[in-house]
Amino acid sequence: MSIRHTWTTRAETGADIDAVREICLAAFPTAEEADLVDALRADEGAWIDGLSVLATDENDEPVGHALLTRCHIDDVPALCLAPVAVLPGRQRSGAGSAAVHAVLRTARHMGERYVIVLGHADYYPRFGFTRASAHGIGLTIEVPDEALMALALDGGHRLPGGTVRYAAPFGI
DSSP states (O other): OOOOOOOEEEEOOGGGHHHHHHHHHHHSSSHHHHHHHHHHHHOTTTOOTTOEEEEEOTTSOEEEEEEEEEEEETTEEEEEEOOOEEOGGGTTTTHHHHHHHHHHHHHHHTTOOEEEEESOTTTGGGGTOEEGGGGTEEOSSOOOGGGEEEEETTSSSOOOOEEEEOOGGGOO
């Protein structure tokens, strides 16, 4: 059983690249999945400074990571919640949730309006995500309906309908 912590969060810096890579390699089953963060970082159309957030321990050592990158719903700019990763020994301690809350808060402050996530339906509703299909949002590939979720960051805007176009590194 893991102990819950109050995590500190901060934006990724150039000095954190290796630590983010280590978190992703430890958290994901294949190196290809871990490579996605590096590929997104290298893609000028996908990468947005400040939207790669770390959860750190009491020694400021990164233990969790969340990343928002650019995508579109048809022609409407949106963000995609890309890999959320936590070191295995720190999973289920709130580090991932802290990083996700922080990156969503940062996106709101930057004036972003919409976020899409392709992920586990039992994890993302806690952040306010709902099924994308309920808003007329879909993909060009088939995924379980409960796996594609969407969020209007300000709560006041209606999510646009359409097809999600991800940045090239996603391969979708």
